[in-house]
Amino acid sequence: GQSLEQPSEVTAVEGAIVQINCTYQTSGFYGLSWYQQHDGGAPTFLSYNALDGLEETGRFSSFLSRSDSYGYLLLQELQMKDSASYFCALLNYGQNFVFGPGTRLSVLP
Amino acid sequence: GAGVSQSPSNKVTEKGKDVELRCDPISGHTALYWYRQSLGQGLEFLIYFQGNSAPDKSGLPSDRFSAERTGESVSTLTIQRTQQEDSAVYLCASSSGQGTNYGYTFGSGTRLTVV
Numbered sequence: 001g002q003s004l005e006q007p008s009e010v011t012a013v014e015g016a017i018v019q020i021n022c023t024y025q026t027s028g029f030y031g032l033s034w035y036q037q038h039d040g041g042a043p044t045f046l047s048y049n050a051l052d053g054l055e056e057t058g059r060f061s062s063f064l065s066r067s068d069s070y071g072y073l074l075l076q077e078l079q080m081k082d083s084a085s086y087f088c089a090l091l092n093y094g095q096n097f098v099f100g101p102g103t104r105l106s107v108l109p
Numbered sequence: 110g111a112g113v114s115q116s117p118s119n120k121v122t123e124k125g126k127d128v129e130l131r132c133d134p135i136s137g138h139t140a141l142y143w144y145r146q147s148l149g150q151g152l153e154f155l156i157y158f159q160g161n162s163a164p165d166k167s168g169l170p171s172d173r174f175s176a177e178r179t180g181e182s183v184s185t186l187t188i189q190r191t192q193q194e195d196s197a198v199y200l201c202a203s204s205s206g207q208g209t210n211y212g213y214t215f216g217s218g219t220r221l222t223v224v
Binding site for chain 1: 140142144150151152153154157159164165167200202212213214215216217218
């Protein structure tokens with residue numbers, strides 16, 4: 001099977017940089033993704049890392065290290081609207097994503 | 110359509126009744142997924158369709174749950190003899206699954222409450 005671990009909560013102030021970590025156990029996977037979900041809303045796709053290294057998309061960057069079974073999402077220049085839950089997810093060989101438990105990010109003024 | 114559409118948005122049903130949840134994926138998306146999310150929890154995989162076939166039904170929690178997809182488009186998730194533990198938000202997602210575009214587009218979900 002596959003399992004993912006994330007911190008349950010992270011708090012940061014507006015304008016700061018925050019890193020949300022994700023560790024996983026799996027026998028194999030295609031890539032690691034990140035999703036954002038605001039309260040009451042649908043998850044929205046943020047990024048996908050098929051290869052090791054850093055992928056940058058605007059204020060958000062995502063990193064994957066297969067040798068360390070580890071990835072992270074980096075959010076820069078935090079804004080109040082970034083307050084949400086963030087999920088890492090593995091794309092498994094069955095062609096579906098297995099999601100982590102989620103990290104609730106609170107951005108303070 | 111422009112996005113993934115799910116109906117109904119909310120459903121309250123009595124324990125023991127059957128319910129049917131509908132998902133209209135993005136036109137042309139060959140892959141369709143059902144997940145459920147309990148309050149404050151992560152997403153639990155239920156079933157995946159590639160075209161009209163379901164290569165992976167491993168996530169369905171019991172034989173009371175079934176799903177079908179027709180015309181490589183609309184999908185319905187049916188829960189028979191609902192139980193209180195079935196209460197959750199049921200999310201549908203679709204994906205083109207081509208190239209490196211592995212991102213899912215989720216619908217807004219159906220909030221199911223079993224009383």
